[in-house]
Amino acid sequence: MTLKKINPTKTKSWSKLTAHFKEIENKEIKNLLSSRPNPSDFNLSWNDFNIDISKNRIDNETLNLLIDLSKECDLEDAISKQFSGDVINETEKRAVLHTAIRTDGNKKINVNGLDVVPSILETRNQIKKFTNDVISGNLKGHTGKLFTDVVNIGIGGSDLGPVMVVEALKHYSSRLKPHFVSNVDGDHVLEIIKDLNPETTLFVIVSKTFTTQETISNANTIKNWLISKLDKNAISKHFAAVSTNLIEIENFGINSKMVFSMNDWVGGRFSLWSSVGLSISLAVGYENFNKLLSGANKMDNHFQNTKLENNIPVVLALLSIWYNNFFECETEAVIPYTQYLSRLPAYLQQAIMESNGKSVDRGGNPVKYQTGNIIWGDTGTNSQHAFFQLIHQGTKLIPCDFIGFKKPLFKENTQHDKLMSNFFAQTEALMMGKSEKTVVNELKNAGLSEHEINSLKTFKIFEGNRPTNTFVIDQLTPESLGSLIAMYEHKIFVQGIIWNIYSYDQWGVELGKQLASKVLKEIENKKISNHDSSTNSLLKSYLSN
Numbered sequence: 001m002t003l004k005k006i007n008p009t010k011t012k013s014w015s016k017l018t019a020h021f022k023e024i025e026n027k028e029i030k031n032l033l034s035s036r037p038n039p040s041d042f043n044l045s046w047n048d049f050n051i052d053i054s055k056n057r058i059d060n061e062t063l064n065l066l067i068d069l070s071k072e073c074d075l076e077d078a079i080s081k082q083f084s085g086d087v088i089n090e091t092e093k094r095a096v097l098h099t100a101i102r103t104d105g106n107k108k109i110n111v112n113g114l115d116v117v118p119s120i121l122e123t124r125n126q127i128k129k130f131t132n133d134v135i136s137g138n139l140k141g142h143t144g145k146l147f148t149d150v151v152n153i154g155i156g157g158s159d160l161g162p163v164m165v166v167e168a169l170k171h172y173s174s175r176l177k178p179h180f181v182s183n184v185d186g187d188h189v190l191e192i193i194k195d196l197n198p199e200t201t202l203f204v205i206v207s208k209t210f211t212t213q214e215t216i217s218n219a220n221t222i223k224n225w226l227i228s229k230l231d232k233n234a235i236s237k238h239f240a241a242v243s244t245n246l247i248e249i250e251n252f253g254i255n256s257k258m259v260f261s262m263n264d265w266v267g268g269r270f271s272l273w274s275s276v277g278l279s280i281s282l283a284v285g286y287e288n289f290n291k292l293l294s295g296a297n298k299m300d301n302h303f304q305n306t307k308l309e310n311n312i313p314v315v316l317a318l319l320s321i322w323y324n325n326f327f328e329c330e331t332e333a334v335i336p337y338t339q340y341l342s343r344l345p346a347y348l349q350q351a352i353m354e355s356n357g358k359s360v361d362r363g364g365n366p367v368k369y370q371t372g373n374i375i376w377g378d379t380g381t382n383s384q385h386a387f388f389q390l391i392h393q394g395t396k397l398i399p400c401d402f403i404g405f406k407k408p409l410f411k412e413n414t415q416h417d418k419l420m421s422n423f424f425a426q427t428e429a430l431m432m433g434k435s436e437k438t439v440v441n442e443l444k445n446a447g448l449s450e451h452e453i454n455s456l457k458t459f460k461i462f463e464g465n466r467p468t469n470t471f472v473i474d475q476l477t478p479e480s481l482g483s484l485i486a487m488y489e490h491k492i493f494v495q496g497i498i499w500n501i502y503s504y505d506q507w508g509v510e511l512g513k514q515l516a517s518k519v520l521k522e523i524e525n526k527k528i529s530n531h532d533s534s535t536n537s538l539l540k541s542y543l544s545n
C-alpha cells in the first residue's frame, strides 16, 4: 500500500494554525510559560529521557492544532505502513525498514511476503562472530599478526553514521583503533594510511551500491598500497566489505567469508544499524553495538505505540513544522553538551537534508510551501564561543535542540557541573533575554555616566523569546545514543509525511555526480567540451598547470 497524498496546506487544521499563528507570533515564551495551566503538558519524559518543550512559542491550542494536522495528514496510517514494510519509498520502489534491522526478533517482519527477521538475525550473528574474532585475535592479518587498526572506507550514509557513533562511544572502545576514509581527495586517504602498519590493519569497504566513485577510488588506492607493502594474497585477509552488490565485491577480490550483505530496503543514511555498522561493532565491541540497536528498538516501540500527543518524534516534528512553515525559520541548530557528540550535527545534516530537501510533492507537483530545514550546530560550550552571538542577538529566529546528560562518563563532576550550568543558562537566556531596564541598572552599577549608558545600552539588550527544546538524558550510553538517533530518524519521517514528500529517495545528488564523471573524462583527455563560460574558463585554468 502506498502513502496517501494529502496537501497539508489544504487541511482545516492548517487554516486554523494560520489564524492561530497571528495570535501567538508576538507573544513571549516567558509569558506563555507562566500562564500555562498544566506545565507537564510540555514535558515528554520517556525512559531516561526528560524532554522539556516548554521554552517554545506555543500554547495548548498550538499543540492541539498541530496534532490535528498530523491526524488530517493521516500520520498514523503512514507509521503503520512504514513498519509493515509497505513500499513507501515509491520513486525507488522500495520498502523502508531500517527499524527492522534493530528488531528484538520477537515478531515477524514481512517484505514481499517473506519474513526478513531470520536473515537479519543471521547477519547480526555474522557481525558478532567477526567482531569477536578480530578483537580476540582469532582472525589475524596476512603475516599472522593481530589487527590493531580498522579503516572504514565509505561516504555519506556509509561513513557519517559509523563515524558519528564511533566518536560518540569512544569511551566504550575496544582495543582496535578506528579510522575513516571518505573523501575522494587523495590527500585524505594518503594522510590516513601513511602511519598505518599494513600488517595489522583491517579495511572495511562500505558501499550499498559498491559503485560510489569516492569509495571505490579510495579502496583501490588502499588495495594497491597493501599489495606494494605485503603482496596480492594479503587482500583476502585485510579487506572486508559491506554491500548489496555481491558481484562487484567478488570482482574486487574480497574473501566471501568477509562479506556482509545489506538490503535495498535500508536507505544509506539510515543504515548504521545494519552491517554498515560493522566498524562500530569493531570499534566498541559487539555487546555495545547490540545495546545501540536495542536503544533504537525501544524508541521504535515508543514511536509506533504511543498516542500522537505524547509521541516524542511526532511532537518534535510538529514543532519543527510550526517554526519552518509559520514562523518561516529556515534553519535549526542542534547543540549537544558533550564533546562525544561532536559529529551529531554533521550526521543529522545528511539524515535530515538528504531526506527532506525536496520540492516536489508525492503527487509529482511542485510544493508551494517550505519543506526541509537546514540543520547545523556544534557542541556546547564551544559553539557558545563561536556562533551563539547570532542566535542570541541576530535577526534570524533559530530554534535549537539542547542535548545534555546528567552524568558524565568519567565521574568528574566539577567540570560536568560547569558544563551543565552553561547548558541550562543558555536556554534560559535565549528565552528571557535581557531588558533595557536590567541593562541600564547594570551599567549604572558599573559606574557609567548617563551619556555612556545611553550610547551603549541598545547593544546590550537581548530580545529573548528564542525557542529551544531541552533534552536531559541520564548518561551517554550505547542504549541512550541508539534511542536518540532513532528519535531523530522518526522526526524526519513525520515531517516528510506531513509535507507530503518522499523522504527516502535522494535524486538530488545525482546531477552533480553525472557531471563530475563527464568533467573527469575531459580532464583526463585534456579536452574541454562545451560548458558555460564560467566553467570553461575554470577548467582551462585548472588544466594549464
Ligand code: F6P
Residues within 6 Å of the ligand: 155, 156, 157, 158, 206, 207, 208, 209, 210, 211, 212, 215, 268, 269, 354, 506, 509
Ligand atoms: O550521494 C548520496 C548517496 O547515495 C547517499 O545516499 C549514500 O549514503 C552515499 O551516497 C553512499 O552510497 P553507497 O553506500 O552506495 O556508496
